[in-house]
Amino acid sequence: MTKFSDLNLNPKVLKAVEDAGYETPTPIQAAAIPPALEGRDVLGIAQTGTGKTASFTLPMLSLLSRGRARARMPRSLVLCPTRELAAQVAENFDTYSKYLKLTKALLIGGVSFKEQDKLIDKGVDVLIATPGRLLDHFERGKLLLTGVQIMVVDEADRMLDMGFIPDIERIFSLTPFTRQTLFFSATMAPEIERITNTFLSAPERVEVARQATASETIEQGVVMLKASRRDREASEKRNLLRALIEREGDKCTNAIVFCNRKVDVDIVAKSLTKYGYDAAPIHGDLDQSQRTRTLDGFRAGDLRFLIASDVAARGLDVPAVSHVFNFDVPSHAEDYVHRIGRTGRAGRDGKALMICIPRDEKNLAAIEDLLQKAIPRVDNPLQSGTAPEAEAEAAPAPEKKAAKPRVSRRSKKSEEPKTDAPAAKAEETPKPQEAAEAPVAAPVAAQEAAPEPQQPAPKPERKERSSRRGGGGGSDRGRQDHGGGKVTGMGDHLPGFIALSFDERRTR
DNA sequence: AAAAAAC
Structure with missing residues (x-):
């Protein structure tokens, strides 16, 4: 069975992965990391809970480990549909980049521009953003996307649901066409298929294997x-x-x-x-x-x-x-x-x-x-x-x-x-x-x-969790936090229909 | 029909 140590990750990234307690990659990680490390485009059909986040975080960090960002020209870009999701991806980068000297900025709405501007001005290796705020920065002339070498679109189907696709297309068009693109979606709606045909070049198609539902x-x-x-x-x-x-x-x-x-x-x-x-x-x-x-x-x-x-x-x-x-x-x-x-x-x-x-x-x-x-x-x-x-x-x-x-x-x-x-x-x-x-x-x-205040559930067990969080955040995790049961890598269980291939899904 | 996301 493949181990993280077999995947050619940067040694410092690998060390951080091991620190977080992971040995075995999930299926999507095992399938997506090698082509991503080779610089190929990846089209990942995967749901949250499959270890998807790490499947792009780890190769990105490895690829970016050498080199340095210039002011206002991020070297990579991750787009997420919601602010919480973006924040979560950012935490993942922190976890796995702890032995690297890489800079990162989180560009989401609802918070002040000031801090974000400062970081961009200093130059960031990894920019994690929701589309609205990213374009806002761009329009203020604070940001150049011509230096983006790697671009990730996470949860593309949800972006579609939320009407972000025009924004995504615009952002794609602002980045160099030589960039590497890692694109993730749980489903392949026709509109999503169209985008991937337009902006991905000869992508490695990675679908999560059928798993327990x-x-x-x-x-x-x-x-x-x-x-x-x-x-x-x-x-x-x-x-x-x-x-x-x-x-x-x-x-x-x-x-x-x-x-x-x-x-x-x-x-x-x-x-x-x-x-x-x-x-x-x-x-x-x-x-x-x-x-x-x-x-x-x-x-x-x-x-x-x-x-x-x-x-x-x-x-x-x-x-x-x-x-x-x-x-x-x-x-x-x-x-x-x-x-x-x-x-x-x-x-x-x-x-x-x-x-x-x-x-x-x-x-x-x-x-x-x-x-x-x-x-x-x-x-x-x-x-x-x-x-x-x-x-x-x-x-x-x-x-x-x-x-x-x-x-x-x-x-x-x-x-x-x-x-x-x-x-x-x-x-x-x-x-x-x-x-x-x-x-x-x-x-x-x-x-x-009788609004009798009821006892909150016993806390001790939950307290444990807070400590785990600091310890590494995992990805879309399947933390090995349950008693004896064996869990492979960062994987998780999937609803059956999501694990179906495109064709199978179409015919349902 | 509603939610999300930019000010």
Whole structure:
């Protein structure tokens, strides 16, 4: 079996890889690194979690190890669709370049130009950027791309989804045509194929081998929810979410809760917080500093629940989470696979639970169609006869609190949450009489009225993770952090359909 | 239909 030491990497890069605890490359690394080191273009068809990041980071560093950058003329360029992804790639470069004297700059939006300008002026070997900010720098005349020898496009299919393709084409056209191009995409949409035909020259095509599908290590379930009244739907979804979390108990050490809309991310995060859960939101409308802080906290194990839009669905290198909750059914079936792929990583067990309301049944069917498998229906803990005991535990003395109107406390303006959460307000003033009438609502009211702060999950295990992070970051990692099980290289498990070849996928 | 990304 191939080892990193067989790949002809620069010795200093190899040393950093070994320091990080890696010996055996993943399939995509083994296949992409040799041609990349020879200076060839590479077209990588791979999903996050396959070790993709290292498959371009390691050869790039090796190739750049000699030479020096000139002012405003970066020698290489990595383009990523989201800021978090770019930051993550930057961390990877730091990890594997620690024995080299290479300079690096991260150009992403949401932060000041000043620092970025300073770095560019000094000259950088590696520039990691999101397209918008990169072009912004270029248009200010701060940046010349004519010195780019290696260009990487990461997650091209997502760039396509986000409308970045014109930007990518423009950036390509600003770099010398003699550059080496490493291009990665999870799928090969016709538009992507067109770009690669235009900008890559005789690329080595590297597809990840078929592997175990994510669904084999992820236990999936969907709860069907029909709201008692249409105007209560949102609130009842939140009740159900809490009940699902409670039912998982200690098994749920940390989780990502995905919502389709940014407003709902805010509302759900606020609602969970109000009920004593350790939760924080992340989506594109939040300050970059807050996004970074939240994500770092979650990675470090200081935050138990990350409430996220699809900004966090793909590519993010989050340590194994025990659970993914889909508060909404994603409307793109493929997003489901990406979302639940945040759990069950590196062969660990994971659980993915989703809430489906009648309106979402069509999307659910599309997901099952894609998976070619039905997602097991699971009981609604608030409706079935099995749940009440569990609930009583979770919500001590509900009778007392239910009777007590909590409106007065809320009437102080100063206590209003900053973000407007109209739907959340309905929750805060439960109406006992109505609750008694509706069969569904009775347990709901009990839950609502008892925002008993629950114990955060035991922390010791999660603390460990924070130390690992400093230790090397890995790539799209499959860290060998689980007990005895053997993991090869930095690999991870893949959803089956992603591992299919182009032709196979086309015919599906 | 929404999310992401530039000011």
